[in-house]
Amino acid sequence: MKFFKRNLPLVLVFIVGMVTLASYYVPHRASQEVYLDTMNKWVNIIAAFAFLLGLLSLFYSHYHKIKKKADGWGYSLFVYIGFLAMIIPAIVSEGQQLDGPNLTSLGWAFRFIYNTLAATMFSVLAFYIVSTAFRSFRIKSMQAFVLFLAAMVLIMGRVPLGDLLWSKILGWTGMSLADLVEWIMHVPAVAARRGIMIGIAIGAAVISLKIIFGIERQYMGKD
Amino acid sequence: MSETWIIIGGWFAAGLTIFMFSFLYKDNPFFKIAEHLYLGAGMGWLFQVSLYDVWIPQVWDPIMQGKLLVIVPALLGLSLVAQFFPKISWVSRYGFTFVMGYGAGLAIPAVLSTDFMSQVAGTIEPIFKIGGTFNTVSAWTSAFNAFFIFFGLICVLFYFFFSVEHKGMVKKASTVGIYFLMLYFGAVFGNTVMGRFSLLYGRFDDLYFYSSSKYFYASQIIALALVIYFIIEHFTSKKRKIQQEAK
Amino acid sequence: MFKEYISKFLKLDRRWIFLLLTIVIFVPIIKPLGLPNISIGSNTKRVYDFIEALPEGGFALLSLDYDPSTRPELHPQAIAVIRHCFRKNIRVAIMTFLPGATGLIDEIVEKIPKEYNKKDGIDYVVLPYQPNYVAVMTQLGSDIYGIFRTDTKGRSTKDLPVMKGIKSYKDMSFAMCITGTALLDAWVAYAGDKYKVPMLGGVTAVSQPGYGPYLQKGQLKGLIGGMKGAADYETLLKKLDRGTKGIDSLNLAHFLVLILIITSNIIILITKYL
Structure with missing residues (x-):
């Protein structure tokens, strides 16, 4: 049983990993059109089931809350209501959001419910970034000052009012705010970002090798 | 959808937006309802898209047409769900091995080429291109920028290089590296401000849209109702507190 | 005191x-304050110039990988680019790796093609959502129909006039990813660099500074960043819309x-x- 539980999956990940890696360098038809084509289709289908894990875990935890009548269990009902608010219209409209020029019930559910909720959830962050900027952005060192300067140039350079003020006050320098923004983004930011990129690339390649050789096994869970 | 439904939709959109924002004042049942609806609606949306865009056309239809090979990846995909049942959770490893092995195999050459080799080349190439006559300002600035990026990258790499102790020249280089990183993070922060505000603008713009007479002033009425709720809630909770203290 | x-x-x-x-x-x-948007970002201009220089009848693959959470920044970008393609008579295929994008894509096709009298299946096509981006990006290097057998309406993609002569990246004028995720990085690595298809990008303001290296090396031919980028593109296109209006409010x-x-x-x- 240990063979099926542990060894065979490790052998499979090694074979799939090595063959896929080799396919990158082998332009032969068998490698591209047979192996990769099949794998692409298969992996795409497998991935379509992955979210079921999230779905089941969400349903399970809220079902538990309702069953135990835990604090605030009534809210958990709204998880199911939200789910049905998308699924029922989807079935009625067969997954189509538009029927010719008309909005179907699914299109309606997207536009007025899901779209609203998702967009508002993330827009709330704007309030926190402002209050954090006020409470925690402390220019205590030279490094923090440099960070502030770059941020200030970018914040001003992103809106027409910044351009206008800069040209009124600092126009005599001959350098526009847009030039300065472009320079920061194209020169020092490129150097810094490249350093980070190279680091991440080496890290990603090492982790991938560890997965292929079965050293990294977290995805397998516990025995 | 008829015009009436669009107006009802406007009330829903305005209401849910204001419920979400009400958390900024303080936690309340309306926010909690909207938050839980979001969790469910997000999953519902994901489910219906997967159903109509992947499962039916890529699994169900081929099986119906007799292309049975597609059962293999479907079973491997379903095996992922075994994670939920401790006794058979190992079955899910078969689904994961395919995805992980395939992903790792493709990632190695791709990231090494795109994010490593190309970036090294991108730093060195401009230096070799420097040449000719330096009789324009732009020729001088591009030469300066090429060296500046090269110098900055080396310093940043020193900062991330932990295999040697940071002292002497290494320390100096890594300190300069920090300044480059600060310029980058400053730029990111500056841009983040714009990004976050854009999202907020989007919601406010919608609220403004639904505040028109066409939508029967949905935004104003719902906002006002919520303010009244908070005022009543403020006084009743105060009263409750006094009663509790009296006891 | x-x-x-x-x-x-x-x-x-x-x-x-x-x-x-x-x-x-x-x-x-x-x-509205009504201040004019004067300074146009050079990377946005590069996207505009790239599309402007394409011959009529070209083919654009647009991966619109954003959901409602980043809509105010990215939706105007997508609309502006699609308008530009339609104006230049370039065929457009829209795809996505984000389920939340499907509703937004429908909002686009409901309005924009009408403005230019473009027909579904002839001038543009909407392809269904796909979950695994690496698999799809790799597949598109050899045979697009291996993954996209049908469009969102269930029609066989191979038989649509809009797909005439298109089999893989090498038949396309460019690919563009507009996203609030890291998917553009993947597009550069798995499509642009590997299959040599010209890549353009549209990203949120938050991630915009991170793409400097790709732009400098030419791995990206151009990049639209945030709402400012959208406003810049609308200015270049001389068709002011939500991006310009938004930037004014900020x-x-x-x-x-x-x-x-x-x-x-x-x-x-x-x-x-x-």
Whole structure:
């Protein structure tokens, strides 16, 4: 049983990993059109089931809350209501959001419910970034000052009012705010970002090798 | 959808937006309802898209047409769900091995080429291109920028290089590296401000849209109702507190 | 006394700041400032110039990988680019790796093609959502129909006039990913660099500074960043829309942040050194 539980999956990940890696360098038809084509289709289908894990875990935890009548269990009902608010219209409209020029019930559910909720959830962050900027952005060192300067140039350079003020006050320098923004983004930011990129690339390649050789096994869970 | 439904939709959109924002004042049942609806609606949306865009056309239809090979990846995909049942959770490893092995195999050459080799080349190439006559300002600035990026990258790499102790020249280089990183993070922060505000603008713009007479002033009425709720809630909770203290 | 008074400001209930932000964003929505967008970002211009230089009848693959959470920044970008393609008579295929994008894509095809009298299946096509981006990007290098057998309406993609002569990346004029995720990185690595298809990008303001290296090396031919990028593109296109309107409303809010940071630091300096 240990063979099926542990060894065979490790052998499979090694074979799939090595063959896929080799396919990158082998332009032969068998490698591209047979192996990769099949794998692409298969992996795409497998991935379509992955979210079921999230779905089941969400349903399970809220079902538990309702069953135990835990604090605030009534809210958990709204998880199911939200789910049905998308699924029922989807079935009625067969997954189509538009029927010719008309909005179907699914299109309606997207536009007025899901779209609203998702967009508002993330827009709330704007309030926190402002209050954090006020409470925690402390220019205590030279490094923090440099960070502030770059941020200030970018914040001003992103809106027409910044351009206008800069040209009124600092126009005599001959350098526009847009030039300065472009320079920061194209020169020092490129150097810094490249350093980070190279680091991440080496890290990603090492982790991938560890997965292929079965050293990294977290995805397998516990025995 | 008829015009009436669009107006009802406007009330829903305005209401849910204001419920979400009400958390900024303080936690309340309306926010909690909207938050839980979001969790469910997000999953519902994901489910219906997967159903109509992947499962039916890529699994169900081929099986119906007799292309049975597609059962293999479907079973491997379903095996992922075994994670939920401790006794058979190992079955899910078969689904994961395919995805992980395939992903790792493709990632190695791709990231090494795109994010490593190309970036090294991108730093060195401009230096070799420097040449000719330096009789324009732009020729001088591009030469300066090429060296500046090269110098900055080396310093940043020193900062991330932990295999040697940071002292002497290494320390100096890594300190300069920090300044480059600060310029980058400053730029990111500056841009983040714009990004976050854009999202907020989007919601406010919608609220403004639904505040028109066409939508029967949905935004104003719902906002006002919520303010009244908070005022009543403020006084009743105060009263409750006094009663509790009296006891 | 004075010190105590001003240091109180630092402990200000944050809800006052929230209210201030609400006012500075809401007021310009009701009464726009109307400042012109003068400075056009060079990377946005590169996207515009690239599409402008394409011959008629070309083919654009647009991967619209954003959902409602980043809609105000990216939706105007996508609309502007699609308008540009339609104006240049370039065929457009729209795809996505984000389930939340499907509704937004429908909003686009409901309105924009009509403006240019473009027909579904002839001038443009909407392809269904796919879950695994690496698999799809790799597949598109050899045979697009291996993954996209049908469009969202269930029609066989191979038989659609819009797909005539298109089999893989090498038949396309360019691919463009508009996203609030890291999917553009994947597009550069798995499609642009590997299959040599010209890549363009559209990203949120937050991630825009991270793409400098790809732009400098030419791995990306151009990049639209955030709402400012969308406004720039609309200006270039001479078709002002939501991006331009949005950027106008953000003028005051940007200055509010700067004023708050400077004020809080001045207060700290005063309480420390005076």
